[in-house]
Amino acid sequence: MTIAAAEKSPILEVHGVVKRLGGVDILKGINFTVAEGSVVAIIGASGSGKSTLLRCLNMLIVPDDGEIVWKGQRVGWVQKGSTWVRQKEKELLGYRTQVGMVFQSFNLFPQMTALENIIEAPMTVLGRKRSEIEEEAHALLRKVRLSHRVKAYPHQMSGGEQQRVAIARALAMKPKAMLFDEVTSALDPELKGEVLTVMRELAAEGMTMILVSHEMGFVRHVADEVLFMHQGIVKERGNPSDVLVNPASAELQAFLQRVTD
Amino acid sequence: MDVFIAQFPRFLDATWLTIWMFVLVTTVSTLIGATLAVLAEWAGKPVSLPLSVYSWVFRGLPELIVLLGCYLALPAIGLDLGSVGSAILGFTLVGIAFQLEIFRAGLNAVDKRILEATRALGMSWWLTMRRVVLPQVIRIAMPAWATFLAGNVKIFAVASAVAVTEVMAVTRQAIAVSDQPFFLIMVAASIYAAIASILMVLEAVLSRRFSTRYGLGLRR
Amino acid sequence: MDWTVVTSNAPLFVSATLNTVAIAAATIVLSVVIAFPLAIMRDSRFGFLRWVSAGYSWTTRAMPTLSLLFLAYYGLPQFGIYLDPVVAAITGLTVIAAGYNMEYIRVGLQAVPAGQYEACRALGIPLSIALRRLIVPQAMRTILPPLTSNLTLLLKGSALASLVAVTELSGQAMALISYTYKPIEILIAVALIYLCLNGVLVGVQRLVEQRYRLQD
Numbered sequence: 156m157t158i159a160a161a162e163k164s165p166i167l168e169v170h171g172v173v174k175r176l177g178g179v180d181i182l183k184g185i186n187f188t189v190a191e192g193s194v195v196a197i198i199g200a201s202g203s204g205k206s207t208l209l210r211c212l213n214m215l216i217v218p219d220d221g222e223i224v225w226k227g228q229r230v231g232w233v234q235k236g237s238t239w240v241r242q243k244e245k246e247l248l249g250y251r252t253q254v255g256m257v258f259q260s261f262n263l264f265p266q267m268t269a270l271e272n273i274i275e276a277p278m279t280v281l282g283r284k285r286s287e288i289e290e291e292a293h294a295l296l297r298k299v300r301l302s303h304r305v306k307a308y309p310h311q312m313s314g315g316e317q318q319r320v321a322i323a324r325a326l327a328m329k330p331k332a333m334l335f336d337e338v339t340s341a342l343d344p345e346l347k348g349e350v351l352t353v354m355r356e357l358a359a360e361g362m363t364m365i366l367v368s369h370e371m372g373f374v375r376h377v378a379d380e381v382l383f384m385h386q387g388i389v390k391e392r393g394n395p396s397d398v399l400v401n402p403a404s405a406e407l408q409a410f411l412q413r414v415t416d
Numbered sequence: 417m418d419v420f421i422a423q424f425p426r427f428l429d430a431t432w433l434t435i436w437m438f439v440l441v442t443t444v445s446t447l448i449g450a451t452l453a454v455l456a457e458w459a460g461k462p463v464s465l466p467l468s469v470y471s472w473v474f475r476g477l478p479e480l481i482v483l484l485g486c487y488l489a490l491p492a493i494g495l496d497l498g499s500v501g502s503a504i505l506g507f508t509l510v511g512i513a514f515q516l517e518i519f520r521a522g523l524n525a526v527d528k529r530i531l532e533a534t535r536a537l538g539m540s541w542w543l544t545m546r547r548v549v550l551p552q553v554i555r556i557a558m559p560a561w562a563t564f565l566a567g568n569v570k571i572f573a574v575a576s577a578v579a580v581t582e583v584m585a586v587t588r589q590a591i592a593v594s595d596q597p598f599f600l601i602m603v604a605a606s607i608y609a610a611i612a613s614i615l616m617v618l619e620a621v622l623s624r625r626f627s628t629r630y631g632l633g634l635r636r
Numbered sequence: 637m638d639w640t641v642v643t644s645n646a647p648l649f650v651s652a653t654l655n656t657v658a659i660a661a662a663t664i665v666l667s668v669v670i671a672f673p674l675a676i677m678r679d680s681r682f683g684f685l686r687w688v689s690a691g692y693s694w695t696t697r698a699m700p701t702l703s704l705l706f707l708a709y710y711g712l713p714q715f716g717i718y719l720d721p722v723v724a725a726i727t728g729l730t731v732i733a734a735g736y737n738m739e740y741i742r743v744g745l746q747a748v749p750a751g752q753y754e755a756c757r758a759l760g761i762p763l764s765i766a767l768r769r770l771i772v773p774q775a776m777r778t779i780l781p782p783l784t785s786n787l788t789l790l791l792k793g794s795a796l797a798s799l800v801a802v803t804e805l806s807g808q809a810m811a812l813i814s815y816t817y818k819p820i821e822i823l824i825a826v827a828l829i830y831l832c833l834n835g836v837l838v839g840v841q842r843l844v845e846q847r848y849r850l851q852d
């Protein structure tokens with residue numbers, strides 16, 4: 156997967172993205188590209204800007220400067236004559252359906268069963284028939300090994316189960332890429348494995364994935380590229396077997412020391 | 417506008433009447449309500465149960481019905497208080513019911529273990545109440561008390577229904593001889609809104625002062 | 637005491653009670669419908685909408701309910717608008733109740749975790765659909781308990797309709813007192829009816845609270 160992926164043209168390009176929040180520079184000019192079918196892991200201490208960067212990628216947070224280019228088209232802006240015009244929230248919704256996102260805190264809809272959570276957006280956003288999407292939803296639940304939890308409500312499920320439903324919910328929109336924001340950080344250690352297994356299988360199927368994670372073992376085995384963020388910039392990048400084994404900067408050395416302890 | 421200028425002295429008198437009725441009713445019902453709350457808390461079921469029934473009845477009845485009772489029913493048993501007297505009695509009866517609940521909630525919020533501590537220190541019941549319990553109750557109950565006042569002043573408009581010449585009654589008489597009823601009612605509403613706004617500012621000040629400075633907003 | 641004045645006029649009491657219930661029911665439904673957009677405006681991106689909504693909230697908290705009823709019944713004819721007494725009463729009561737309800741609804745919407753809004757955006761669900769299908773149903777568990785406990789206030793408020801010539805319970809009581817001059821019996825009967833209605837509302841409130849506690 157790694158060599159083949161690198162040769163493909165990039166599906167997502169990030170050019171000079173800057174974000175300020177409350178007078179503080181969270182992101183100070185981020186550049187990277189993601190090839191179709193590849194897995195990019197973003198690591199770094201809390202407060203380094205990882206989650207903000209991930210939210211910029213699907214415009215949950217709008218960058219102050221720089222460009223995000225999806226399949227050759229600039230995201231969030233349209234050219235009218237010679238000037239660029241910001242898109243409205245409504246016009247961004249189409250892009251977001253192509254990029255799935257899974258959150259640290261699951262964010263399942265609490266009043267709906269696992270199945271209803273999955274079929275909600277395909278029904279209301281894509282306007283698909285309930286009977287048709289239900290079949291796919293059952294298949295997705297099988298894929299995340301939750302066939303037995305179809306009718307369970309979020310509060311009846313473990314954190315690991317909820318997170319797998321959240322992954323299935325995002326996949327139901329048939330996204331071309333997936334964003335994972337520290338999806339195992341809120342889970343007890345014994346529940347992390349079941350979620351990581353699902354993600355590993357997804358990567359093996361060729362899904363383009365961008366993930367923020369503290370699971371160094373997982374990152375080393377699954378990621379094609381690692382970005383180490385420190386104080387709003389990408390401090391180090393490269394193949395995980397190089398970067399994680401022979402860190403060049405003192406910051407990454409200190410960070411790896413902390414997370415492996 | 418002409419009507420308003422012609423009626424201005426009457427509006428002024430009516431506003432003054434509304435204000436002093438409100439102050440009198442608030443003072444009396446706060447004192448009686450707080451006393452009854454203490455009684456209910458320490459005298460047990462025989463006192464607290466009838467008080468609960470009283471409070472439920474007078475908080476549940478429309479103020480208009482209570483006022484009509486004082487204005488129409490009491491004279492039938494030989495007690496004629498006149499219109500202003502009936503209104504004051506009616507609003508006080510309702511006010512006591514609400515104040516009782518406000519101060520009861522305040523008393524319940526006081527940590528009962530404090531009573532063990534004061535007894536261990538040899539403090540008498542009255543001393544404990546005066547020096548330890550009541551100061552806490554007042555701090556806890558103050559925001560709810562202010563909220564009640566800010567919402568309660570508008571109710572005095574209902575007194576117009578029992579022939580009290582407060583603001584709304586004067587307005588009703590004025591619109592009978594005017595072709596600008598909307599304007600006149602807005603004037604009356606604004607007078608009430610002004611008084612209520614002053615009380616709302618008081619409410620904001622009190623609740624900020626008593627919740628941050630003493631950190632007592634925690635126990636509800 | 638002479639209770640025949642109550643028993644012989646029982647049909648009048650029944651129809652007056654039904655009027656009271658109808659006025660209160662119409663008010664609660666209409667006021668909630670109006671309160672939702674006001675609550676959403678309160679946190680709008682546009683300063684003007686926020687300002688309108690805050691002004692509405694303040695006005696309705698500061699103005700006497702009775703003045704709103706008078707505006708609708710005695711005030712609007714100045715502009716050639718003549719409302720039926722019942723319509724005028726419901727209009728005045730609704731305007732006031734919406735001001736209170738918008739605050740409960742706002743608190744309820746704010747109680748829905750930010751992650752829920754974020755999840756909706758990430759899935760590409762438009763805000764209108766997200767609010768209707770996902771956010772509001774979640775907010776209802778925060779909104780309903782204070783809303784139902786406020787039904788008591790609404791029932792009490794409906795008595796003011798009698799002052800704009802509506803024959804609901806209080807109006808019927810005043811009319812009967814002036815014909816028969818039996819204030820004690822009539823007022824006791826009416827008070828008991830109000831307290832019974834109140835008891836029903838307390839029951840509804842308990843049910844609502846119980847239902848939402850069980851789901852947690």
